[in-house]
Amino acid sequence: MVMKLYDFDLSGNCYKVRLLCALLNVPVDFVPVDLKSGAHKRSPLIDLNAFGQIPIFEDNELILRDSHAILVYIARKWGGEAWLPTDAGSMALVTQWLMVAENEISRGQADARRHDKFGAQLDVVEAREKATRVLSIMDKHLADRDWLVLDRPTIADIACMPYVAVGWEGGVPFDPYPAVAAWVGRIKKLPHFVGMPGM
Amino acid sequence: MVMKLYDFDLSGNCYKVRLLCALLNVPVDFVPVDLKSGAHKRSPLIDLNAFGQIPIFEDNELILRDSHAILVYIARKWGGEAWLPTDAGSMALVTQWLMVAENEISRGQADARRHDKFGAQLDVVEAREKATRVLSIMDKHLADRDWLVLDRPTIADIACMPYVAVGWEGGVPFDPYPAVAAWVGRIKKLPHFVGMPGM
Numbered sequence: 410m411v412m413k414l415y416d417f418d419l420s421g422n423c424y425k426v427r428l429l430c431a432l433l434n435v436p437v438d439f440v441p442v443d444l445k446s447g448a449h450k451r452s453p454l455i456d457l458n459a460f461g462q463i464p465i466f467e468d469n470e471l472i473l474r475d476s477h478a479i480l481v482y483i484a485r486k487w488g489g490e491a492w493l494p495t496d497a498g499s500m501a502l503v504t505q506w507l508m509v510a511e512n513e514i515s516r517g518q519a520d521a522r523r524h525d526k527f528g529a530q531l532d533v534v535e536a537r538e539k540a541t542r543v544l545s546i547m548d549k550h551l552a553d554r555d556w557l558v559l560d561r562p563t564i565a566d567i568a569c570m571p572y573v574a575v576g577w578e579g580g581v582p583f584d585p586y587p588a589v590a591a592w593v594g595r596i597k598k599l600p601h602f603v604g605m606p607g608m
Numbered sequence: 609m610v611m612k613l614y615d616f617d618l619s620g621n622c623y624k625v626r627l628l629c630a631l632l633n634v635p636v637d638f639v640p641v642d643l644k645s646g647a648h649k650r651s652p653l654i655d656l657n658a659f660g661q662i663p664i665f666e667d668n669e670l671i672l673r674d675s676h677a678i679l680v681y682i683a684r685k686w687g688g689e690a691w692l693p694t695d696a697g698s699m700a701l702v703t704q705w706l707m708v709a710e711n712e713i714s715r716g717q718a719d720a721r722r723h724d725k726f727g728a729q730l731d732v733v734e735a736r737e738k739a740t741r742v743l744s745i746m747d748k749h750l751a752d753r754d755w756l757v758l759d760r761p762t763i764a765d766i767a768c769m770p771y772v773a774v775g776w777e778g779g780v781p782f783d784p785y786p787a788v789a790a791w792v793g794r795i796k797k798l799p800h801f802v803g804m805p806g807m
Contacts (some may be wrong), residue, residue, distance in 0.1 A: 459745045459748065460708075473701070475704050475707045475708075478703040482697065482701045485694070485695070496684070497680075498667075501678065501681035501684070504674070504677040505677040507703075508706075509659075511611060511707050511713060513659070516713060549658065
């Protein structure tokens with residue numbers, strides 16, 4: 410059975426999975442989901458993910474939700490030790506940044522973009538403040554290193570880059586942050602890189 | 609050198625680390641942080657975690673932030689395959705629930721409690737709606753299983769339980785959700801379990 414990704418082209422979270430699959434040459438069928446009609450909130454998709462969100466990933470009997478959990482799966486299954494190492498320290502360092510993507514960037518860049526681009530009702534001023542704070546922290550962190558952790562790209566970079574890169578769609582461009590801009594540029598130059606709309 | 613946890617007794621995120629250390633008998637020095645005076649926003653702590661939050665965990669040269677990344681570290685270093693298995697599918701299933709703790713429960717129960725107990729300025733009605741939604745999903749999910757994933761307790765349970773268990777401090781008690789209540793009870797009966805204030 411072929412693997413499936415329930416997908417939406419404008420979703421940064423779906424894009425994270427598409428990007429890692431491209432970089433690792435993992436063959437996946439993309440199944441477009443009609444978010445506008447609320448397909449993710451109804452059967453059959455709500456039966457695959459009670460949280461009513463995409464991406465959802467299927468590999469035979471295994472059904473996974475949450476972009477970052479899916480990145481973990483793909484990295485562990487097809488990436489060897491490269492994209493998510495299993496030693497305690499390295500794995501924890503990568504995980505730190507998965508959590509920044511799931512929390513700070515989600516409440517910052519992703520929320521601001523959901524407001525501006527998709528009309529979500531939320532406090533966009535607060536979201537932009539959070540986004541700016543993350544950018545400032547990331548810029549300092551990246552000033553003397555090429556990747557968020559370790560000496561190579563990992564799923565930490567894949568998780569954090571997309572909503573930063575399309576942050577301008579929520580009024581939070583990354584251009585004023587030179588180390589962040591250089592890092593985004595570095596990811597774009599990885600072999601087999603694919604982009605997403607707005608990037 | 610002894611390991612250190614920069615800690616606050618009322619923080620559910622710090623408690624997650626204390627609980628896993630207790631369950632695995634990992635010796636750690638707890639360093640109380642005076643959150644009221646803003647010690648986490650100043651040197652020396654801000655130099656350890658630019659996000660200005662605790663817990664922070666030190667093991668010799670390694671400095672870790674984010675409770676869930678710290679759980680990953682402790683589970684990998686002292687828990688063998690029990691608390692965070694390394695096969696792709698199991699690790700991803702555990703990670704899904706770490707992400708629910710980092711996102712949905714954080715925006716739900718934890719935010720509502722921050723508002724009610726610590727005076728944080730935020731939309732508490734929305735936070736309680738999110739908390740109730742998570743409880744409803746968890747209750748269905750736990751109706752026919754003992755643990756969030758796999759056939760045993762993992763760091764998924766450790767990550768999700770604390771803010772659910774003290775949810776009443778934010779106006780979101782778990783008592784109306786029988787499967788959630790049974791699950792919290794199961795965790796409390798684990799050998800070497802320790803609680804936190806309000807639990």
